[in-house]
Amino acid sequence: MPALSDAELRALLDFAHTLADAARQQTLPYFRRPIAVEDKGASGLYDPVTQADRAAEEAIRSRIKSVYPDHGILGEEHGYELGASPFTWVIDPIDGTRSFIAGVPLWGTLIALNDGERPIFGIMDQPYLRERFVGSRLGAELVAGSERRTLQARPCADLSSAVLLCTDPGMFEGAEQEAFAALSTRVRLRRFGTDCHAYGLLAHGLVDLVVESGLKPYDIQALVPIVEAAGGVVTDWAGGPCYDGGQVVAAGDPRMHAAALAVLADAARPAT
Ligand code: IPD
Ligand code: CA
Numbered sequence: 001m002p003a004l005s006d007a008e009l010r011a012l013l014d015f016a017h018t019l020a021d022a023a024r025q026q027t028l029p030y031f032r033r034p035i036a037v038e039d040k041g042a043s044g045l046y047d048p049v050t051q052a053d054r055a056a057e058e059a060i061r062s063r064i065k066s067v068y069p070d071h072g073i074l075g076e077e078h079g080y081e082l083g084a085s086p087f088t089w090v091i092d093p094i095d096g097t098r099s100f101i102a103g104v105p106l107w108g109t110l111i112a113l114n115d116g117e118r119p120i121f122g123i124m125d126q127p128y129l130r131e132r133f134v135g136s137r138l139g140a141e142l143v144a145g146s147e148r149r150t151l152q153a154r155p156c157a158d159l160s161s162a163v164l165l166c167t168d169p170g171m172f173e174g175a176e177q178e179a180f181a182a183l184s185t186r187v188r189l190r191r192f193g194t195d196c197h198a199y200g201l202l203a204h205g206l207v208d209l210v211v212e213s214g215l216k217p218y219d220i221q222a223l224v225p226i227v228e229a230a231g232g233v234v235t236d237w238a239g240g241p242c243y244d245g246g247q248v249v250a251a252g253d254p255r256m257h258a259a260a261l262a263v264l265a266d267a268a269r270p271a272t
Helices: 006-030 051-067 098-103 175-184 197-203 225-229 253-268
Strands: 037-038 048-050 073-074 077-081 086-096 108-114 119-126 130-137 139-146 147-150 161-165 189-193 209-215 233-235 246-251
Touching: 006 051, 006 086, 006 108, 006 119, 006 130, 006 246, 037 253, 048 051, 048 098, 051 073, 051 086, 051 098, 077 086, 086 098, 108 225, 119 197, 119 225, 130 197, 130 225, 139 197, 139 225, 161 175, 161 197, 175 209, 175 253, 197 246, 209 253, 225 233, 233 253
Parallel strands: 073 086, 161 189, 161 209
Antiparallel strands: 037 048, 073 077, 086 108, 108 119, 119 130, 130 139, 139 147, 209 246, 233 246
16 A cells, blocks of 8 residues: 555544544533434444444444545444555544533544554544544644644553553453452552543543553544554554554553553463
8 A cells, every 4th residue: 555645644533634524513402412322243242333323323424425426434433444545533422421421521523544454543532521642653642622732652661650440340251350350459549431522531641551451443543543642552452453452551651551461461361
């Protein structure tokens, strides 16, 4: 895949902003208002979805199809549509539907463009707070109304000084539970319930670690370019790419990332 010029990348990013704007119009009117919630959990686990999730994804898809009809689309609510071009838009109309229906403003609309190998940019938009986190090789920024702020993750090498975020400690299964417990008891502070916002706060330099599991590609692809462009590192628990979701460790400082991976690997090692 030949590299895009900066101008081409900017044009695609500008278009992605219009997708986030379109999603806002579908989600915000429903937030903190009565809305029907359906449970799509096939396995017995509660997995809510609303008209806002579906309408926002439809709005995004119809715009992509009219402007880039050869691009593929992968979205949480309406599945995968293969494109003729190597580009695929990876979207989660509402990441954090549980937060959305509980009135917690930490959900977001996630939009990534994958070039066939990796997400080349990502947007995480929080309409209620009017915060839009953007990342690409052109940089990372937070757009808040008319204000624009460059995002920079903060240095933090020691686990004992770290602030760790995670959406729900109940997301870990089997040996992951012990691994997460080993890590989370070594940090200074843990906070839960943060959904995609956790990665924005990491890029903002306010926290040091995000550790999660059980994610889907559309839960993480938009967040990787934001964290990386702010100087952070995001991988799976083995240090490899996490574009397919699953286990994720994001750190603002590469030394913190290495320290977290070491604890997780150590805890997962069978006792001798
Ligand atoms: C969820 C969020 C949440 C994570 C869950 C996901 P959804 O996405 O990403 O932070 O803990 O595993 O399912 O379902 O609300 O789009
Ligand atoms: Ca979702």
